[in-house]
Amino acid sequence: MIERLLEYNPRLANWLYGFTPPERGPVDLVHRRVYIVPARLGWYFGGTLVVLLIGSINYALSLGFALTFLLAGLGLAGMVHTARNLARIQVSAGRAEPVFAGESAQFRLYLDGRAAFDRPSILARHLRSGSQLVVDVPAGGIAEIVLQAPAARRGWLPLGRVMLETRFPLGLFRAWSYLEPDARCLVYPRPERSPLPPYTGEAALGTLRAQTAGSDDFAGLRGYQRSDSPRHIAWKAVARSEDLLTKQFAGEAAAELWLDARLLPAGLGLEQQLSRLAGWVLAADRAGAHYGLRLAGVEIAPARGDAHRSACLQALALYS
Amino acid sequence: MNHPLAPEQRQIAPRDMAWLVASLVLVIAPHATRAPWWLTLLTLCLYGWRLYFSLNRGPLPSRWLVLGVAAVAMLGVWIEFRTLFGRQSGILLLMLFSGLKLLEARSHRDAAITTFLGFFLVVTNFLYTQTMLTAALMAFAVFVLTATLVGLSAPQRPSRANVRTAALVVAHAAPAALALFLLFPRVPGPLWGLPQDAYAGMTGLSDTMSPGTLSSLALSDSIAFRAEFQGGDGSPPQLQRYWRGPVLWDFDGRTWSIGPAFLVEFVPPRGGRASYRYEVVLEPHNRHWLFALETAASVPAGARASFDRQLVATSPVRARMRYEVTSVVMPEPETAESAGVLRRALRLPAGSNPRASALAAEWRAAARNDAEVVSRAIAFLRQGGFEYTLEPPLLGQHTIDEFLFGTKAGFCEHFSSAFVFLMRAAGVPARVVTGYQGGDLNTFDSIITVRQSDAHAWAEVFLPGSGWVRVDPTAAAVPGRIEAGMARVVPQQNALPFMMRPELEWLRGVRDRWEAVAHKWNVWVLGYNPERQRDLMASIGVRDADWRTLTASLFAFLGAMTLVLLAWSLRRLARPDPVQKAWRAFCRKLAARGVERSPAEGPRDYTARAARALPAARRPILRIGALYITLRYGSRVHANGAAQLRRLVRELRLT
Numbered sequence: 001m002i003e004r005l006l007e008y009n010p011r012l013a014n015w016l017y018g019f020t021p022p023e024r025g026p027v028d029l030v031h032r033r034v035y036i037v038p039a040r041l042g043w044y045f046g047g048t049l050v051v052l053l054i055g056s057i058n059y060a061l062s063l064g065f066a067l068t069f070l071l072a073g074l075g076l077a078g079m080v081h082t083a084r085n086l087a088r089i090q091v092s093a094g095r096a097e098p099v100f101a102g103e104s105a106q107f108r109l110y111l112d113g114r115a116a117f118d119r120p121s122i123l124a125r126h127l128r129s130g131s132q133l134v135v136d137v138p139a140g141g142i143a144e145i146v147l148q149a150p151a152a153r154r155g156w157l158p159l160g161r162v163m164l165e166t167r168f169p170l171g172l173f174r175a176w177s178y179l180e181p182d183a184r185c186l187v188y189p190r191p192e193r194s195p196l197p198p199y200t201g202e203a204a205l206g207t208l209r210a211q212t213a214g215s216d217d218f219a220g221l222r223g224y225q226r227s228d229s230p231r232h233i234a235w236k237a238v239a240r241s242e243d244l245l246t247k248q249f250a251g252e253a254a255a256e257l258w259l260d261a262r263l264l265p266a267g268l269g270l271e272q273q274l275s276r277l278a279g280w281v282l283a284a285d286r287a288g289a290h291y292g293l294r295l296a297g298v299e300i301a302p303a304r305g306d307a308h309r310s311a312c313l314q315a316l317a318l319y320s
Numbered sequence: 321m322n323h324p325l326a327p328e329q330r331q332i333a334p335r336d337m338a339w340l341v342a343s344l345v346l347v348i349a350p351h352a353t354r355a356p357w358w359l360t361l362l363t364l365c366l367y368g369w370r371l372y373f374s375l376n377r378g379p380l381p382s383r384w385l386v387l388g389v390a391a392v393a394m395l396g397v398w399i400e401f402r403t404l405f406g407r408q409s410g411i412l413l414l415m416l417f418s419g420l421k422l423l424e425a426r427s428h429r430d431a432a433i434t435t436f437l438g439f440f441l442v443v444t445n446f447l448y449t450q451t452m453l454t455a456a457l458m459a460f461a462v463f464v465l466t467a468t469l470v471g472l473s474a475p476q477r478p479s480r481a482n483v484r485t486a487a488l489v490v491a492h493a494a495p496a497a498l499a500l501f502l503l504f505p506r507v508p509g510p511l512w513g514l515p516q517d518a519y520a521g522m523t524g525l526s527d528t529m530s531p532g533t534l535s536s537l538a539l540s541d542s543i544a545f546r547a548e549f550q551g552g553d554g555s556p557p558q559l560q561r562y563w564r565g566p567v568l569w570d571f572d573g574r575t576w577s578i579g580p581a582f583l584v585e586f587v588p589p590r591g592g593r594a595s596y597r598y599e600v601v602l603e604p605h606n607r608h609w610l611f612a613l614e615t616a617a618s619v620p621a622g623a624r625a626s627f628d629r630q631l632v633a634t635s636p637v638r639a640r641m642r643y644e645v646t647s648v649v650m651p652e653p654e655t656a657e658s659a660g661v662l663r664r665a666l667r668l669p670a671g672s673n674p675r676a677s678a679l680a681a682e683w684r685a686a687a688r689n690d691a692e693v694v695s696r697a698i699a700f701l702r703q704g705g706f707e708y709t710l711e712p713p714l715l716g717q718h719t720i721d722e723f724l725f726g727t728k729a730g731f732c733e734h735f736s737s738a739f740v741f742l743m744r745a746a747g748v749p750a751r752v753v754t755g756y757q758g759g760d761l762n763t764f765d766s767i768i769t770v771r772q773s774d775a776h777a778w779a780e781v782f783l784p785g786s787g788w789v790r791v792d793p794t795a796a797a798v799p800g801r802i803e804a805g806m807a808r809v810v811p812q813q814n815a816l817p818f819m820m821r822p823e824l825e826w827l828r829g830v831r832d833r834w835e836a837v838a839h840k841w842n843v844w845v846l847g848y849n850p851e852r853q854r855d856l857m858a859s860i861g862v863r864d865a866d867w868r869t870l871t872a873s874l875f876a877f878l879g880a881m882t883l884v885l886l887a888w889s890l891r892r893l894a895r896p897d898p899v900q901k902a903w904r905a906f907c908r909k910l911a912a913r914g915v916e917r918s919p920a921e922g923p924r925d926y927t928a929r930a931a932r933a934l935p936a937a938r939r940p941i942l943r944i945g946a947l948y949i950t951l952r953y954g955s956r957v958h959a960n961g962a963a964q965l966r967r968l969v970r971e972l973r974l975t
Contacts, residue, residue: 025919031890041327041432048436052443057507060639062846063446063455067462069500071439073493074466076882081489084889095920118481120474123325134324136476167325169485170466171432171473174325182919 021180022158026092026112029164034087034177036079042172045075078170085119085166086175089137093159093183094144098313100278104148105185107159111145113137123165151187154274154317159183188313191282192275196289197263199256230306232288256302257284259312261295274316281316285309295319327428333475337374339468340422340431341367346461347441348415350454355412356400362393366419380424390420411444428472435465452841466490496881503874505867506850523772524605525565525754530575531719534754535710535731540772544756545602545611546839547768555768556596556613558758560649562778562790563611563770565755567628569664571744573672574719576737576752579664583632586625588617592648601842602641608632611755611770613647614790620645627661628751629788640847653787657749665749665782673720673741680745690748690783694791697742701735701797704728708798732794736777739793749782753790765836898962899951906944906969910934913974923948937974944968 006013014020017033038046049071056064094108107126113119118139125132126147137143151157165176259280264273277295284291285304292302293312298319300312323329332340344367352360366389373380393416394404401409418441421434442458442465467479467486474482523540526533545563549555568576596613610623610631619625620643623633633641668677679700680693687693707729715722720738723730730738736752743750757776759768778792844852857865862873907917907926915930927945931938947968951961 024916031886039327041429044433044436048439052439055443059447061443061446061450062848063450063458064443065504065506066455066497066501066845067439067443067446067458069504070462070490070493070497072500073496074489076496076878077489077492077885080492080882080885080889081485083886087889093919118477120477120481121325123323132322132324136474165325168473169470169482169489171327171428171469 017178019179021161022182023180024182026090027179027181029087029089029091029177029179031083031087033179034083034175036083036173036175039167039172039174042075042174045071045172049075074170075172079173081169082166082173082175085168086122086164086177088114089119089122089164090114091162091164091179091181093181096159096183096185098186098188098310098317099151100188101151101154101190103151105151105157105187107147107149107183107185109145109147109162109181109183111135111137111143111164113139113141113143116140119166119168121166121168123163125163125165126160127163128160149185151185154187154189154271156318157185157187159185186314186317188317189271189274189278191279192272193279193283194276196257196280196283196287197259199289257289257291258302259284259291259293270319274319278313278316281309281312327432327472330428330472330475332374332425332428332431332472334371334374334377335479336428336431336468336471336475337371339464339471339479340425340434341371343435343461343464343468344418344422344438344441346457346464347438347445348418350445350448350457351411351415351441354408354448355415356396358396359393359400359412359416362389363415363419366416366423370419370422370425380426383424386420386423389423390416407447411441411447414441414444431472432469435468438465450846452838455845463487463490492885496878499874499877499881501848502853502856503870503877505870506848506853524603524607525609525775527566527568527607528575528577529568529733529737529752529754529777531712531715531723531730531734531737534733534775534777535712537775538710538731538773542772543603543835544605544770544772544774545600546842547598547600547613547759547770549596549598549766549768554596555598555761555766556594556649560613561756561758561768562614562776562792563756563759563774564614564616564629564631564753565611566607566609566753567626567630567780568752568754569628571668571737571741573669573717576740581626581628581630583624584627586619589615589648589651589654591650591652592617593650595646595648597644597646599642599644601839601847602637602643604638604640606636606638608634608636610637610641610643610645612645613649615648615651616645617648617651618644618646640842642843642847642849642851653785653789655785655787657782657787662749662782665751666744666747668741668744673718673745675718675721676724676738676741677745679724680742683742684746687746690781691786693743693746693748694781694783697739697746698791698793698796701739701793702799704797706730706735706797708794732777735793735797736779739791740779743779743781751780751788753778753780757792760832762832762836762839764833765839767836767839769835769839899948899965902962902966902969903948903952906948906972909969909972909974910941923952934974937972940968940972944972 006016019027019033049068052064052068052071055061056068090112092110092112094110096105096107099105109124111119111122111124116139119137121134122137122143123132123134124145124147126149129147129149131148133145133147135143135145147159147162149157149159159181161178161180163176163178165174167174259277261273261277264276268276273295277293281291281293288304290302290304291312293300293315298315300308300315345364348360348363369381372378394413397409397412397416398404401412403409404413414437418434418437421430421437425431425434439462442461445454445458463486466489467483470482470486470489471477471479474485523537523542524544525537566578568578570577570579592615595617598613600611602610610620610633612631615629616625616631619631623631623643626632631645683693683696687696704724705728708731709729710731712730712734713727715727719734720741723734724738740750740752754775754777756770756774757778758774759770761768776794778790778794780788780790782788853870854865857863857869857873862869865873903923910930911917913934915933917926921929923945927941931941934941944965947961947965951965
């Protein structure tokens with residue numbers, strides 16, 4: 001019930017959880033943000049204490065009192081230790097590599113213990129997806145966690161709320177904290193396979209010939225440029241010389257391919273169009289083509305290489 | 321939903337199972353000395369069985385098999401004890417259940433609950449013994465149980481680290497535990513009726529005495545009570561250490577018993593040669609009577625006096641009891657006694673012990689008064705060639721005749737019994753008094769320790785003009801008994817309590833030291849009660865502390881304790897890096913001017929962007945960026961780089 005209440009009252013939730021999402025920069029889990037309640041085992045433990053106390057009174061057992069009180073002290077100290085296991089952790093979000101819609105986004109979080117002691121058994125759970133894992137943060141070190149969140153739609157996918165929980169050291173208490181780091185993952189449209197459009201421009205004829213000859217025909221080596229795909233680096237040649245060399249394939253040099261939304265069959269919805277275009281970008285990149293992207297309001301000049309591919313896919317992902 | 325930290329969803333790793341089994345073995349170790357051997361063996365087998373399953377990762381035995389084992393074992397306990405609900409049988413069942421519970425334990429939840437069961441078993445040990453040794457062993461067991469719990473919450477962590485954590489948590493728990501122990505308002509128990517065998521095994525004097533009662537008690541080395549003398553005339557000499565206990569009135573030819581008794585208003589005796597003020601710590605004996613030196617001049621709190629000068633507690637002494645009492649030696653005689661009581665002091669069963677009766681009648685006829693009868697009897701015992709022995713021959717129907725004229729060997733119950741019989745047969749009112757005589761004075765803490773082996777019986781006769789007068793027939797027949805103690809008088813071939821053998825003088829020194837410590841333990845730990853609680857509060861200036869004051873102080877302390885722990889948990893952070901601190905201040909300054917660093921932006925890009933955005937401060941911004949990069953990522957160590965960075969950031973003016 002409380003959760004539903006918070007869902008409808010984000011401001012109440014923000015006040016309660018002690019932060020306003022999304023949180024920029026590293027998130028410091030101050031004590032105020034660490035909540036703690038007895039776990040179910042803690043209630044059993046409490047019941048045990050009550051029975052021990054009654055037994056000690058009934059049989060006038062001085063050492064029974066001593067044990068009961070020692071256990072009560074353990075509960076108290078355990079509570080503080082459990083909160084301490086979580087408090088003052090600093091969480092920073094790492095870069096999340098772009099994914100295609102339908103895949104899982106991999107969000108990286110770094111838990112910095114910032115303490116001379118280790119913090120074992122910390123559960124990190126992505127609330128939206130339920131993806132979770134348990135890590136030990138070493139003393140004076142950082143633990144990396146990767147949370148997987150399904151990316152259903154193109155565009156920016158925010159990480160959303162993450163819960164950190166621990167029950168260390170005695171398992172009697174459950175301490176947790178919510179956080180929502182400002183991390184997001186770019187989601188490209190789901191690529192759809194379809195035949196590439198015809199080559200255009202002055203070298204169209206040659207391109208067609210080259211295509212029939214097969215674009216993978218090795219034509220020679222040239223100096224590496226930053227936009228070249230690593231897949232085309234001649235690694236064997238690199239081993240012999242100091243410079244990076246890129247393999248050149250027949251037909252690459254002159255062919256110019258425009259991936260134009262207008263070439264798509266009429267009657268496709270926007271998302272479908274974007275999916276087709278994404279599929280073309282991948283196919284053109286695989287083919288090593290010199291390609292450009294054009295759709296209403298967006299035009300990316302023809303180029304090749306990973307950076308270009310990313311730029312095209314990003315434009316498609318964020319197209320509106 | 322799947323929750324990796326939920327204990328019911330975590331399997332027990334072999335390591336944690338080993339810890340659990342080890343802690344349970346520690347906990348049941350003291351029980352093993354009391355349990356029937358087959359039950360201990362069965363429990364250990366169950367532990368071993370579970371450990372075997374854990375190591376081989378095999379499936380656990382079926383529930384039916386476990387239930388079958390449980391049923392058979394319960395039947396065994398029933399055959400052994402004829403009940404399942406007595407104290408002893410209940411504890412043994414609990415011990416058995418720890419094995420059965422372990423056998424069906426799959427998840428961390430089961431394991432944790434088994435450790436809680438372990439805590440229960442620890443307390444059941446205290447029902448039998450609460451010595452320092454037991455406390456130390458159980459403290460260790462509790463520590464291992466705690467380490468087991470820690471291991472369950474961190475299964476991947478090395479055991480060493482878990483043990484360290486357990487030690488830290490226990491250390492942090494100790495102050496709160498001490499505060500609770502001292503301040504938690506103590507309620508006097510019991511809250512409800514206890515099982516009938518709850519107080520079985522407490523030794524001490526009984527309300528009857530027949531040949532053999534005391535001599536078997538005298539073989540026990542266990543402590544009856546301790547007395548600490550304060551002020552007054554110091555501690556009494558050995559000869560005056562008659563600790564009065566139950567007075568026996570009624571004789572059936574073989575057994576003396578207390579018979580009907582009634583309580584009276586206590587009238588302190590007047591006069592007296594010396595007076596002693598002392599505190600007695602009485603071991604529980606499950607009877608009403610308290611012990612005090614003859615003649616008690618006060619009645620302790622929670623006790624009454626009976627018509628025959630016994631001190632009687634209002635409820636049976638089932639926990640170690642502490643009371644203060646004063647006694648005087650040789651007070652002015654009380655010569656008045658009711659006729660009914662005197663008649664009772666003359667009653668004898670008809671026709672028993674004819675020879676002794678005849679002898680008494682002979683004395684009566686020859687003597688001019690009662691005192692002379694008494695001296696004749698003493699003379700008879702002194703010159704009769706009686707032997708004092710812990711192993712008296714068995715006696716038949718006329719026990720007194722056989723002892724006086726036949727075997728002539730006995731323990732104090734024989735002497736006192738025969739003497740009182742002779743007195744009554746001669747018409748002198750007499751009664752048997754049981755109690756303790758002597759006790760060891762510990763040279764380390766000046767406390768007199770009285771053991772069951774000091775149990776003694778003597779007589780009192782009523783003489784006109786003198787009142788009730790103590791006569792110790794044993795002392796008359798065997799003078800050394802009272803002056804030198806039992807050990808020097810009883811023949812060597814008799815089985816003496818081990819510690820009473822004269823050749824073990826050095827060992828007694830060790831024992832004295834140990835017992836001095838044990839006494840402190842008894843008084844301060846085991847005997848801690850509402851009175852001590854009040855004393856403690858009074859010593860810190862809170863008078864007449866009731867449960868409200870105690871609870872308030874307790875909560876105040878626990879609150880403060882938690883705050884201290886919280887402060888500690890905040891303190892134990894690594895100091896922030898000064899370079900990082902200065903850099904953050906720099907970022908804050910720029911952010912205030914609208915240039916906020918995005919999370920993925922490196923220092924080089926960020927300072928470049930800031931320099932473009934704030935061209936007036938271009939140079940210092942780039943300088944700070946370069947210095948930060950050198951300090952943070954460079955391999956060269958900068959002596960005062962951090963200070964320099966801090967200064968630059970402080971002097972940065974963004975207008």
